[in-house]
Amino acid sequence: MTTTVLQNARIVDPSRDLDEIGTVIIVDGRIAAAGAEATNQGVPDGASVINCRDRLVIPGLIDSRVFIGEPGGEHRETIASASRAAAAGGVTSLIMMPDTDPVIDDIALVEFVLKTARDEALVRVHPSAAITKGLAGEEMTEFGLLAGAGAVALTDGRHTLSSSVVLRRALTYARDFNAVIACETQDRDLAGRGVMNEGLLASWLGLPGIPREAEIIPLERDMRLVGLTRGRYHAAKISVSDCADIVARGKDKGLDVTAGISINNLALNENDVGEYRTFFKTSPPLRAEDDRRAMVEALKTGTIDVISSSHDPQDVDTKRLPFADAEPGAIGLETLLAAALRLYHSDEVDLLRLIDALSTRPAKIFGLEGGTVRKGAQADIAIVDLNDPFVVAKDRIVSTSKNTPFEDARFQGRVLQTMVAGRTVFTID
């Protein structure tokens, strides 16, 4: 029996609405006790004790939107390297997108991911499966068999389903298996050749813009289809205020709808693109400051349920190009928590809601264990120094690809130690 005791920790556990100084006792990978009341239980013989004075103990983060290069793009990121980056960022579970080569649209691929993760990954890696075969937007995949094999969500990843009837059937069919359909929305025609947020800045840069409506119109359609089918829908990456309004209306009507946002759209805005900096080319694009503020507000009220890193490794070949030709996407597993804590330090979002959006809510939506430091739960935990300032140094990036928009960014608050099932998978040096 191995026992670990975390003493004097500030425990922030949104699953119990708890924020108090106390002790966490971990026995054989599970939480035996956590909270102020655990402080008087004493330390068993042979237990290893970690003093967490002035430190935060939170449930490990659950990143619901992570693109990985394996299989097919291992030079950008493997399941193993992504899991190391995750561990460094306090992320103990991640949901992997099906945009691989081959696409995760068959149980054999789900099994491949789970097997590779079991053998090589430091954190829990959950595959999602494509909604349509080959992400082509036409034929449904085998939702029932895929879910049975271990796919935790259905999503066409970067691809928006353009056919309303395909989405209607997918929502209807997924309902029978209680599966979530997660979608990014971007109207292909309206977005056209656009490469950044449409507006004055794009016009001065001479870059084709993506109007906000390219995201709004398909989301509005999707919400109507959710109303029609009563399916479960997760708007995976919204970035403009109108989309938050659409989600809020859906929730008011009692639809089974949730929303997520990429950390990039909370922490950055279109001005960061500066002089054609391709690491700031994302999808959805970084928006104007008004929209960013509106999204922070929507996060605060809970209209936006979860924050994801939208981790999307790209290498030099795809990023060292003229802005319009570069691939969108930014890595983010390692910086997810630090970037989110900016909203705490600026007094915009309180700590409980932030950790809820980074851990407890995604666990609930996708039916994963975790997101809690409740007694009996698996000990997936991050120990965090809330105030420690640091600068993101490129040479310290763990991820195989280095396309972070936060290079040289100053953050306050960093992950000191990460545990998965009580086993330490990351310690800061």
Place this chain on the structure above:
Amino acid sequence: MPFPHRHLLGIKGLNEPDLIHLLDKADEAVKLSRQREKKSSTLRGLTQINLFFEASTRTQSSFELAGKRLGADVMNMAVGNSSVKKGETLIDTAMTLNAMRPDILVVRHSSAGATALLAQKVGCSVINAGDGAHEHPTQALLDALTIRRAKGRIGRLIVAICGDVLHSRVARSNIVLLNLMGARVRVVGPSTLMPSGIEQMGVEVFTSMEEGLKDADVVMMLRLQRERMAGAFVPSVREYFRFYGLDAEKLKRAKDDALVMHPGPMNRGVEIASEIADGPQSVIESQVEMGVAVRMAVMETLLLDGPDREAGR
């Protein structure tokens, strides 16, 4: 006993005594069909035209045999490969045939409501042999006859209709008939194959076979058309079979003596496992026999007991 209907366009519009009348008569037809001498002269001198706008070997043969056993002159019009291709409308075809003075028209068409439209334009009795996803009344009657002969009754039985309810005329006719006869009707299938408003059609709706088949007296499987298997309504054959195909494991949920039915033609390994289709609980072959009997009963009733009986035909 007089029968108040001139046509049989659907089960909707009939009442319980009508159904009992037809089923009782069909029981007699079964007797006739099991004799060495199978031919009666009930409809001698009358003309039956089978007008099939949609190909069907099984139903058409069944109607043909039924007419012949009753002594009628039977003509088959395979419309699919003749005048319709040359641009003739449904009504034109009907008028042409009507001029040949048939006594009964048996019509199948791929469009819902087409049979009723045709019935308005001709001077004889019309039997709907299937119109689109609307009705297939003789199938529901033969199913009822099969159940009644095997179970002794229909009332209070739990009947689970499983599979592609959305596109099935067999399901619609059966739902109406079984409700009229007092059965408890369930439908079971993926939500993508359920018509909207199904829960208001007098059925209990299940999306899981395990739950839907629980304690069922009758398990009625529906055919899943090939073109609906590959990702449009259901993702694949193997997933459909895994969750909705009738195999021994799922059938265990039903009563031990539950009947297994299928309107044919079957897709073995898609909606039904071969061992079940050929197993002891299967009455699928019996359904075919009852089909001929029911069609004899329907034609005899419409022509001899219907409102046209005095019309001097």
